[in-house]
Amino acid sequence: MYNLAVNPANQVRITAEGGISALVTTMQRHSTNAKLQEPACITLHNLTFDADNQVKAKSAGAEDAVKRAMALQDATELTKEWGQKLLDRLQNV
Numbered sequence: 001m002y003n004l005a006v007n008p009a010n011q012v013r014i015t016a017e018g019g020i021s022a023l024v025t026t027m028q029r030h031s032t033n034a035k036l037q038e039p040a041c042i043t044l045h046n047l048t049f050d051a052d053n054q055v056k057a058k059s060a061g062a063e064d065a066v067k068r069a070m071a072l073q074d075a076t077e078l079t080k081e082w083g084q085k086l087l088d089r090l091q092n093v
Contacts, residue, residue: 002039005046011053020047020056027065037069038079045086054093063090 004010005019014020027040044062048054069075070083 002042002046005043008049011047011050014047015050015053015056020044020053020062021060023047024057024060024062024065027069028061031065031068032072034069034072034074034076034079037072038076038082041066041069041079041083041086045082045089048086048089051093054090057086058090058093063087 005014023040023044027037030036044057044066048057048062066083066086070080072079
């Protein structure tokens with residue numbers, strides 16, 4: 001999933017179809033599922049290269065969802081790494 005979000009044209013389409021909100025909602029609904037949180041964090045990071053998408057991610061509650069994912073006892077190293085990169089990116093939005 002997250003590889004699709006690297007392509008700029010796909011980023012626009014995924015976002016236009018509500019992909020950011022869907023990812024954040026899924027992370028919230030399955031907040032204890034560490035295996036789901038990892039690709040969601042990476043995908044959100046990849047979708048937020050665009051400044052408009054950063055605003056959309058922040059408005060959708062991505063920061064809180066990512067912080068919860070990173071705090072899970074069984075959070076993967078990739079969740080922590082990409083989650084932090086996303087939080088850093090959204091810090092000044």
